Amino acid sequence: xxxxxxxxxxxxxxxxxxxxxxxxxxxxxxxxxxxxxxxxxxxxxxxxxxxxxxxxxxxxxxxxxxxxxxxxxxxxxxxxxxxxxxxxxxxxxxxxxxxxxxxxxxxxxxxxxxxxxxxxxxxxxxxxxxxxxxxxxxxxxxxxxxxxxxxxxxxxxxxxxxxxxxxxxxxxxxxxxxxxxxxxxxxxxxxxxxxxxxxxxxxxxxxxxxxxxxxxxxxxxxxxxxxxxxxxxxxxxxxxxxxxxxxxxxxxxxxxxxxxxxxxxxxxxxxxxxxxxxxxxxxxxxxxxxxxxxxxxxxxxxxxxxxxxxxxxxxxxxxxxxxxxxxxxxxxxxxxxxxxxxxxxxxxxxxxxxxxxxxxxxxxxxxxxxxxxxxxxxxxxxxxxxxxxxxxxxxxxxxxxxxxxxxxxxxxxxxxxxxxxxxxxxxxxxxxxxxxxxxxxxxxxxxxxxxxxxxxxxxxx
Amino acid sequence: xxxxxxxxxxxxxxxxxxxxxxxxxxxxxxxxxxxxxxxxxxxxx
Numbered sequence: 001x002x003x004x005x006x007x008x009x010x011x012x013x014x015x016x017x018x019x020x021x022x023x024x025x026x027x028x029x030x031x032x033x034x035x036x037x038x039x040x041x042x043x044x045x046x047x048x049x050x051x052x053x054x055x056x057x058x059x060x061x062x063x064x065x066x067x068x069x070x071x072x073x074x075x076x077x078x079x080x081x082x083x084x085x086x087x088x089x090x091x092x093x094x095x096x097x098x099x100x101x102x103x104x105x106x107x108x109x110x111x112x113x114x115x116x117x118x119x120x121x122x123x124x125x126x127x128x129x130x131x132x133x134x135x136x137x138x139x140x141x142x143x144x145x146x147x148x149x150x151x152x153x154x155x156x157x158x159x160x161x162x163x164x165x166x167x168x169x170x171x172x173x174x175x176x177x178x179x180x181x182x183x184x185x186x187x188x189x190x191x192x193x194x195x196x197x198x199x200x201x202x203x204x205x206x207x208x209x210x211x212x213x214x215x216x217x218x219x220x221x222x223x224x225x226x227x228x229x230x231x232x233x234x235x236x237x238x239x240x241x242x243x244x245x246x247x248x249x250x251x252x253x254x255x256x257x258x259x260x261x262x263x264x265x266x267x268x269x270x271x272x273x274x275x276x277x278x279x280x281x282x283x284x285x286x287x288x289x290x291x292x293x294x295x296x297x298x299x300x301x302x303x304x305x306x307x308x309x310x311x312x313x314x315x316x317x318x319x320x321x322x323x324x325x326x327x328x329x330x331x332x333x334x335x336x337x338x339x340x341x342x343x344x345x346x347x348x349x350x351x352x353x354x355x356x357x358x359x360x361x362x363x364x365x366x367x368x369x370x371x372x373x374x375x376x377x378x379x380x381x382x383x384x385x386x387x388x389x390x391x392x393x394x395x396x397x398x399x400x401x402x403x404x405x406x407x408x409x410x411x412x413x414x415x416x417x418x419x420x421x422x423x424x425x426x427x428x429x430x431x432x433x434x435x436x437x438x439x440x441x442x443x444x445x446x447x448x449x450x451x452x453x454x455x456x457x458x459x460x461x
Numbered sequence: 462x463x464x465x466x467x468x469x470x471x472x473x474x475x476x477x478x479x480x481x482x483x484x485x486x487x488x489x490x491x492x493x494x495x496x497x498x499x500x501x502x503x504x505x506x
Contacts, residue, residue, distance in 0.1 A: 019473040023466040063464045070465065074472060085477050096487035146483055148505070184486075330501035333469035337502045338480025342473070345499060352487045364489060409473060410500035441500075452468035 002077060003406035004032055007446045008312065010453070014445060016406050017082070020075030021333055023449050027055050027063050037077050039068045086343055086397045091389070093144030096347065098354040098365045099135055101127045101164055102156035106192050107232055110223040111259060111285045111293050117156035119356075119369040126161045127357035132168040134378040135355040140179050142383075152186045154354075154365055159193040169205050188212065188255075190224070191236030194243060203247040211240045214256035215268020215282060222261055223293065241276055249278060253327060256282040259293035263302045266310040273317070273324045281327030284436055286418055297432060304439045311443040315450055329444040331410070342396075345412035349375065349391025363391055366417030373420070391416065394426050401429035411437045482506050 001016040004024075011029040013022040024032070034047045043064035051060050070076035104124035105117030118124050139149055151172065153165050165187070172183040187202060188210040202209050213236060214220040221231020244252050254277045258265035265282050272280045284303070287294040295303065314326060346352065349363030356368055359378035367373040376382035396402040396413045414433055416426040423430045484505040 017473065019469070019471055021468050023468060025464045028464045059464075066462045066465050069462075070467065074474065075467065078474065081474075082477060085481075092483060095483060096489075098489075148484060148486075150487055327501065332501070332503065334471045335504055336471075336500055337485055337504055338476035338482075338506075339473045340477060340481030341485060341502070341504075342499055344481075346489045347487050348489065351483065352489060412499035449468055453466065456466065 001080065001404075001406060002032065004029060005442055007308065007442055008315075008450065010446060010449055012442075012445060012449055013076070014406065015070075015076050015078055016409065017080050018075045018078040019333065019336075019409065020070070020078070021445055021449060022070070022076070023453060025063075027051070027059055028067065030054070031060065031063055031067060035064065035067060037071060039071055041068075082339060082343060083397045085340055086395050092344075092347065092351045092392060093146050094139060094142040094351060094353055095146040095148065096150040096152075096352040097135060097139050098152045098154045098352070099127065099132060099168070100155060100354060100356050100365065100368065101132065101153050101158045101168075102161040103127075103357050104160060105156045105190070106160060106227065107157070107190050108225050108227055108229075109190075110225070111257060111287055111291070113286060113366060114156065114368070121369050124156075125357040127164060127355075129164050129167050129171075131355075131357060131359045131378065132164055133171055134359060136168065136172050136175070138355075138361075138378055140175055140181065143181065147181050148184055149181050150184045150186065152188060154188050157190050157192065158187055159189050159198060162193070162198060166201060169201075184208075186210070190232065191239050192226075192232060194236070194239040199239075199243045199246055202243065207251055209243065209247070209252045210255045210281075211236075211243065211252065212255055213237065213240065213272070214258070215262070215265065216271045219262045219268055220256070223257075223259065237275065244277060253279045253281045255327075256280075257285050258282055259285040259287075260295055260299060261293055263299060263306060266306050266313055269310055269326060270313060273322075278324040279327075280324055283328060284433075286415075286422075286433070295432065297435075300432075300435055303436060307436075307439050307443050311447055314447060318451070328440045329447060331441075331444040331448060333445075333448055339409065342409040342412050344392075344395055346415065348416050349373075349394075350388055363387070364417055366415070367420070370420075391426070399427050399429065401434075405429075405434070405438075407434075407438045407441050410441050476504075 002013055004013040011024045013024050043061050048057050048060050103118055108116045143149055169185055176182055184207040185205055186208040187206050190212045217233040220233045224232050226232055254272050269280055269282050284295055289296050354362045354365040361375040362368045363373055375384045375387050394416055396408045399413050402408045402413050418430040418433055419428050420426045485502055
């Protein structure tokens with residue numbers, strides 16, 4: 001399977017099953033519509049005849065030979081023979097955990113999937129140290145031979161339960177040697193309660209910190225509001241700058257959400273860059289289509305165009321030596337994850353679970369509050385292995401739409417929670433997210449291709 | 462090649478046979494939390 005497209009004046013061909021990316025001329029772009037394996041030694045006459053209206057026959061033949069050469073090298077029209085590896089997607093140890101240390105929040109963001117902290121459960125709760133400890137023990141005991149354990153302090157707003165966060169970090173560290181494991185702690189915060197002491201602790205202990213902000217003040221404050229209805233931008237931005245600076249601008253993200261209210265979200269990315277941040281994520285809101293801020297299929301043309309605009313902004317900035325990462329365009333075409341990881345996807349419900357203040361276990365933070373997806377509870381020791389296996393089997397070869405999609409090795413089957421909530425089943429595809437994902441991928445590959453071409457041209461000078 | 466410029470050297474197929482060690486980060490732990498972004502993760506083997 002190949003996927004070819006034109007973007008930013010480039011003709012790009014992705015060979016889906018090898019991951020090969022090729023920049024091609026117009027002739028190759030056209031010839032690829034007319035040939036496929038098995039290949040003969042010479043270009044079929046009917047193809048030469050058809051294309052000779054536009055190209056010289058000797059060019060068509062030489063182009064055909066290049067196509068065949070890449071096919072023989074296994075990087076064009078390569079076969080899909082991964083399904084046999086899908087069987088490895090079972091019984092993986094649990095290695096990552098989202099700990100909802102605080103099921104309450106000091107902001108009332110309009111679009112919050114956690115319903116401003118309580119996950120729609122109608123009760124706001126703190127996790128106590130004992131429950132947090134049980135959660136960490138669960139991770140230690142169920143992580144098999146995995147040495148790196150990931151634990152994200154999440155909420156609600158985790159800084160509202162700061163003492164427990166600190167106690168749990170200390171507890172985790174005290175267990176590392178005994179179990180021969182290493183905790184990677186991360187935290188996702190809205191910044192409202194950040195102070196020097198918290199910043200220093202975060203920078204000492206957390207391998208990554210995600211700071212929520214949507215971009216421009218007007219955009220942020222329209223949806224990210226305090227309880228009294230006022231926006232939070234002025235309160236958090238200086239703190240975020242301080243926190244990032246204190247950790248030498250390493251291993252952090254400023255992370256925003258774009259909605260129908262800011263379809264010009266490239267401006268928000270640029271704003272965050274201009275404010276001094278170079279690790280930026282601005283992601284589409286996930287919401288019921290009836291909500292005023294929700295993105296719908298009608299917004300797709302505008303979103304696509306904005307992603308293209310952003311890709312060009314990134315290339316232009318790069319030329320001026322101004323580098324920043326946009327999380328959703330990050331792609332390593334040479335040393336990215338292995339094919340097995342790409343088959344498995346995010347690992348929710350299998351390698352990754354979320355724990356609530358009551359000790360309930362869910363496949364991930366986004367499933368919290370959906371009773372049918374409660375996997376167990378830490379207090380009674382229950383853990384639904386059948387459900388774990390169902391999630392293990394939710395890979396790109398059990399998702400019918402994914403199996404035939406050119407983007408399958410990059411999104412890996414999409415978000416199981418979004419699939420369930422918006423498409424009815426973890427194995428169904430949430431089309432709106434798919435379309436945006438594919439566009440982002442096209443842009444990300446284009447950026448890589450444009451840079452590679454620039455390099456080639458520079459070397460040729 | 463005159464018509465085609467291949468911009469990467471990796472072949473996913475080679476990563477399949479020896480892949481799946483699980484040392485890498487769970488993708489949702491990095492920044493997203495609302496989307497699945499596996500391809501931007503690093504191999505940590």
